[in-house]
Amino acid sequence: MTGFFDRLFGKRASVGERPNSSSQAKLNVDEFGHGLVSIDELDFLGHQAKSPNSRYRLVWADRTPDGRRGGNRDSGHGCWLLLLDDRIVKTGQLERPQEGKVADNGTFILHDWMFGQGLQGRFVAFNSKGQTLIAQQFAANLMSNSLSPDARTAICQTANAPGSDDSCRYMLFDLEAGREIARWEVETGWAEGYEWDREAHRVLICLSDGERAAYDFTGTMVDRAGWQRRRIAAGDLRVIKDILETQVPLDSEMRKLVVAGLARAARDGEVWSQARALRLLGELHETAGELEEAIKAYDDALRLDPKVGVARRVEKLRREAGPQDIQTAGGRKNRFEKQADRLGIGHDVIMLEKGRGKEWRFHRAHDWSSVEFAALEHYHEQGWSGAASEGGLILTLIKAASFKSLDPCHADTFVEALYAQNVAFDQDRFSKSDLVASVSRSTRSQIEANWRIISATADNTPAFYPTVLAEHVFGLFDAIGADRLAEIAGVFASAPYDLRSGWPDLTLWKGEAIRFVEVKAPSDSFHASQARLISKLLQPLGFDVGLAEVRARSESTGA
Template identity: 25%
Template structure:
């Protein structure tokens, strides 16, 4: 079922007399098996039918109502007892974190027969994950790793074909949880503090207008300026030689929002200078001059006096 040395599984083991499930007033359960020196906090399926728990390299899946083991596994590395998910129809997700210091995890999604429908080495630490209601699609979203494309990205898998469908870095950042619209092939990223945003299975942000409005309101001025600079660099490095002022409208909105935030005078001067340069590029001299003057008001050494003098002469003419 697995490559040698990867993970060993004993399917449908006999009931162990020393299996104990302990419940606590806060709703948590703990599973202990003395013969295996196993003790771990359990994650419950939505109805409470199944429990799953990890201890070091060992994983157990338990039928809570029958108080018996369903599956038990030994992985090659330690497991994260917090990174577990199990459904009422016995799909479950497990993260092997044996090489977390080297930013390598293994992502597993098992099916009801105890065999993996997805097994993927991920060159980053897995941060969160989800599964569709029909169990056809599974995703995981990773922490940063600047040395590999997996870093900061969301990976979407098809459990029927056992393949990676797409990998992208969501513009909206790391989600708290995920739902799926399998009819329209969309995945929805949910956030506790900034709403929810829909992406196509190919990684296109469907709710872009909503996100742009949210981002303007939630990010600080420094973050807005950084995003604006990234967009400017992307526009200037593109092969499009017919750029219009409208192409820079998202940049203008970001910079205009940034100067309204609590940022230093120096950063405000930079933002206003950028706005002035954009307007000047497209011959909007009135707006260019207005923003350059605001730049120098915030920092007299921002280096725009010559451009201001030139624009004043052109406007007077």
């Protein structure tokens, strides 16, 4: 890189200097993936953008002149080059050049992320002679941009910057006039791309789900009502929430559309959005005085995410609907009993002796330990075998069962990465169906052989699950069997990264009986990942799941 700057600017070129560096020598530009290019003649490595006709090429590097520092820094300008048929037309410097675009006439735009730590950025545009058309600074970081094919208009997008008038905005520029002509808030979500309709004077914001939102050159959305209907039908909770807050009461047609959109979000969205959709549905019913429907929607939301924020509200509605719903033979239910009821799982109370901090024990003869290990002793006394390892045990067993012979190179590879094919080399990409089929055919000898490989790197335990032992892996496999384990693996394969977390603290077995138990100390709370794992995997497969509520007993009454 030092040679590159020396060639372009001469020794110790001043900051911002843009000498006339046109050259008739054609450069050899090597292209790589992700927009990377190298130019050996200039000792250059950076990014590129090509014009639609491929004649112009804009390349830039966000690095110091000596090439030693890139990214966030306080000094050391980066550079850009404009090439025509791979011959240098113009060169220049910016603090931190990014996100270049170039048109067929050589007009180009760049983002300058600028030196320092603050939320700031500069949008710049140049013509093919290197003359500045736009240089506008914002008190927000810059994200995406686009240049119209005729090079007359450009757009950029800013990120969130609390307290700044530039936060979360689209800015539209007239490059011929050299000024900003419109700006508007990001209400559509972040752009994945842009399209231009110069005849109609419109720019289209392209979203990740294929939706497009058209804006005219005054920053006004075209056919907002149509866009809202499409977004509601797609289950866009941000748009639905805005409708519920601004259009009160809803007319019958809009209500039907909103209910259908919420149903789609509750069915197809991520767990957090499913819970939020059900909360919004509950609010819709509550506003309409439909208490029974509101209670059901709130309960469904809490089942998916105990922290969705409606626990008190649903109990208030229960009291209005009838107190019998919140009473038990012994009085009012506590929060753990309510959560167990919502999830449809068992509720146990375990009395343990409380020590200092987070120390607990079941018997006085036992050492102090975590609440999970102390609770495990309670179940041991009832004849259960098991482990207090959350998902470590079952995930290790699935991994050992997924391969007839596990390659030692995967001894420490997370099973979710293998099932998601999130690996570096093609030979390590296994189909989910093949992995699950291997689980269904797994044998005790296969589990033992693969366990030796898995446990060899960390002193007889898996590298990332130190509480999982051989006796746990073999004991659980003998109890659960290959067929039931394959059922778990099949559901796990549908969303490996989502379903790797949230496993109950205890995995227990007694004969062929399997039980999963989530242990909660008095100050604990239920998490969305735990509710998701139980409701999406364990319950549909018919497993016995329980919530063990730990309460402190006095030493005088200890066992």
